[in-house]
Amino acid sequence: GENVEQHPSTLSVQEGDSAVIKCTYSDSASNYFPWYKQELGKGPQLIIDIRSNVGEKKDQRIAVTLNKTAKHFSLHITETQPEDSAVYFCAASPNDYKLSFGAGTTVTVRA
Amino acid sequence: DVKVTQSSRYLVKRTGEKVFLECVQDMDHENMFWYRQDPGLGLRLIYFSYDVKMKEKGDIPEGYSVSREKKERFSLILESASTNQTSMYLCASSFREQFFGPGTRLTVL
Numbered sequence: 001g002e003n004v005e006q007h008p009s010t011l012s013v014q015e016g017d018s019a020v021i022k023c024t025y026s027d028s029a030s031n032y033f034p035w036y037k038q039e040l041g042k043g044p045q046l047i048i049d050i051r052s053n054v055g056e057k058k059d060q061r062i063a064v065t066l067n068k069t070a071k072h073f074s075l076h077i078t079e080t081q082p083e084d085s086a087v088y089f090c091a092a093s094p095n096d097y098k099l100s101f102g103a104g105t106t107v108t109v110r111a
Numbered sequence: 112d113v114k115v116t117q118s119s120r121y122l123v124k125r126t127g128e129k130v131f132l133e134c135v136q137d138m139d140h141e142n143m144f145w146y147r148q149d150p151g152l153g154l155r156l157i158y159f160s161y162d163v164k165m166k167e168k169g170d171i172p173e174g175y176s177v178s179r180e181k182k183e184r185f186s187l188i189l190e191s192a193s194t195n196q197t198s199m200y201l202c203a204s205s206f207r208e209q210f211f212g213p214g215t216r217l218t219v220l
Contacts, residue, residue, distance in 0.1 A: 001170065004153075006153070009151070034208070034209075036211075041213070042213055042214075043115070043201055043203075043211030043212050043213050043214055044154070044201070044211050045211065046208050046209070046210075049208070089153060089154065096205070096207045097142050097144075097159070097161070097205055097209075098156070098159065098169075099154075099156070099209065100156075100170075101146075101153040101154040101155070102153050103151055103152055103153040104151075104153050
């Protein structure tokens, strides 16, 4: 099955700086790569996703890049704000429903 | 506003007890999922269901079973709870994007 590795496990950034989280996957059949944000006491929430027919996608301060050849994808958060503090999960899937998740990255934005 | 609700936020049970975790979605989604979340391991799929009365094993089904008698409701059953099943349990439903409930933190003593 699919194996997703996520790094780093924790990330501390100064407010206003950028944060980058990287994931690698093993199954070349994977073609859907969502990113989830989990705030304290809540379930994960989709923040951005990318499919294998594109290399980059942006949504305001958040961007995701995908390198299918190297089997890795990354989340970039620019101009970080305190409300970006959360746990972030990457995932990969060969379809839209059976997701394999990374172990998560705890992001702390220091004021 | 989409909604996935789980029957309990916190649950404490004893070893050997039968435990029911219930999940309800109001989005008329075909697909529903049960995950467990443990520190350093991310979310691991236990079971999922793509239609009423249909189910498929995920990556860690051992010790669990599920029931989906109605489209909006998906139940996770621990037939005989054990201490290694102490975890956060998350339910999700999807048409494409997965929407998650708030989770149930289960402690088995």
